[in-house]
Amino acid sequence: MDRQQEFVLRTLEEREIRFVRLWFTDVLGYLKSVAVAPAELENAFSEGIGFDGSAIEGFARVHESDMLVQPDPATFQVLPWRNEPHGTARMYCDVLLPDGSPSYADPRHVLKRQLSRASDAGFTFYTHPEIEFYVLKRKPDPGELPEPNDEGGYFDHTPHSSAYNFRRNAIMMLEDMSISVEFSHHEGGPGQQEIDLRYADALTTADNIMTFRHVMKEVALEQGVYATFMPKPFGQFPGSGMHTHLSLFEGDRNAFHEPGATFQLSTIGRGFIAGLLTHAAEITAVCNQWVNSYKRLWANAAASAGAGGEAPAYVCWGHNNRSALVRVPMYKPGKPNSARIEYRALDSACNPYLAYAVIxxxxxxxxxxxxxxxxxxxxxxxxxxxxxxxxxxxxxLPQSLDEAIRTMEESELVAETLGEHVFDYFLRNKRAEWEEYRSQVTPFELQRNLPTL
Structure with a gap:
């Protein structure tokens, strides 16, 4: 047993924690959980916990359903929102096949595989997400329109407002779980919030994003409101993106920084941007995986940036240009680690493991x-x-989920990155979503056509 595992077991005993939740995600990025007693954890570390993979979307077929989850002790945290006398903790898991090898269907493994490839080239991949979402007065009933929890706008601050209290409580909960927050503020839409997580390696960031989404919903439940990461819940207000700052490091050196170069951006940084632009259309279905994602990207593309919510719709890059797909932020003199790029297409409802892998x-x-x-x-x-x-x-960029998946299915890069199993399942699922969407008759059609045709 290694030191991290020993630390987990000792902490469980010292803090009298009675339940440990083992978390993992399916291919679409939905969080899954199984609870175990602390007495079972030592065996979980060494052998894993069995589950029926065929019951999880995209994991396995019925005749090959036996799978294992093995907790990663480096991700251990006590959940701060449980008020019971004896607490609950959580750890993220790697999904394994019965022989102990990594599961081809595990999104976390997809990202790990790509990070290993970067490591072989001498790079560590760091990410810094700016996560937007809406807080609603309540979860809408079927057919009911969503209602924002406040009427604030960009950077608005009203003392003791519900939005301020929500962000304050949410950030305190994140900090309790050692998830560092860099900034937070009210975004442009009524009820829309943004919380930016501090730079971390991409695997830690992806784990933190999954925790973040869960924490936001927990805080919302405590306050009697509802948090949603739907890319565009309101036609008239901006959508929710997840602009992510990216950099590669070679040891302690920022590989994107070159003193004296244009924008202080190195040849490696310029090549990375060129790769993003060249393959942007191919990776869009992964970074924007829902029918609704394209309402954020395109519904107001012809309008001003304010109406469009600064969602990027065109494949280009620019220095400090927020209308570009890839932005090179302003360099801070004397701070080489500030050299970075920002990829702006991501929405906050993507599967972060798969999205960061293809990026x-x-x-x-x-x-x-x-x-x-x-x-x-x-x-x-x-x-x-x-x-x-x-x-x-x-x-x-692709203008619909249909166009995005048609582009993705021709991509060797995405197929190699996701692996055959995840690639095929993802495309099948997204085609089914598009076909279901196409069969719907919308209120717009009824209102526009029923009275006159």
Missing amino acids: LAAGLKGIEEGYTLPPEAEDDVWGLTPAERRALGIKP
């Missing part, structure tokens, strides 16, 4: 293949005409 794969491909970085977009890309964008070589 990293695209960036590494650009570095390895020596992709050429096109000229930066200096203008407001939303404000350009279609002809002007074509003249500049700026192509659009």
Whole structure:
């Protein structure tokens, strides 16, 4: 037994914790959980806990359903929202096959595999997400429209407001779980919040995002409201994105930083951006996996940035240009670690393990293949005409889930990154979602057509 496992077992005893929740995710990013007693944990560390993989979406077929979850002691945390006399803790798990090998269906393993590839090239991949979401007065009943919990706008601060109290309680809970928060504020839509997590390696970040979403819903329940990460719950208000800052490090050195280079951005950084741009359309279905995701990207693409919520719809990059898909933020003089790039297409309802895996794969491909970085977009890309964008070589992202999955299914890069099993299941699931969506008759159609046709 290693030191981390010993620390977990000792902490359970010292703090009289009676239940340990073992967490993992399915292919779509839904959090799964199984509770074990502390007495069973030593065996879970060494042999895993068995479960029926065929009962989890995308994991296994009935005739190969036996699977194991093995807790990762490095992810151990006590859950701070349980008020029982004896607490509850949680750990993330790796999903294994009966022979102890990693499961091809485990999204966490998909990311680990890509991080190992980066490590073989000498890189550590760091990420810093800015997570947006809405707080509603209550969970809407079927057919009921959502109602924001407040009427605030961007950076609004009203003392003792419900939004302020929500963020304060949520951040305290995150900090109790050693998840560091860098910034928080009210976003542009009524009831919309943003909380930015501090930089961490991509696997830790993905684990933290899954915890974050669960914590936000727990805090909302405690306060009698409802938190949603739906990409665009309101047609008239901005959608919820998860702009993520990215960097590669070689040991302690920021590989994206080159003193004296344009924007202080190294050749490695420029290659990473070129890879993201080249493969942006292919990875969009993973970064924006829901029918509703494309309402965020495209519903207001022709409108101003304020109406569109700064969602990127076109494949380009720019220095401090928030209309670009990839933004190179302002460099802080004397701080080489501040050199980074920001990928702005992600929404906060994606599976972070798969999303970060394909983003990293695209960036590494650009570095390895020596992709050429096109000229930066200096203008407001939303404000350009279609002809002007074509003249500049700026192509659009997929405009629907259907277009995104058609592009993804032709991608060797995404297939290799996700692995055959996850790739095939993801596409089958998304095709089914699109077909179900296409069969719906919407209130818009009834209101517009029923009285006149």
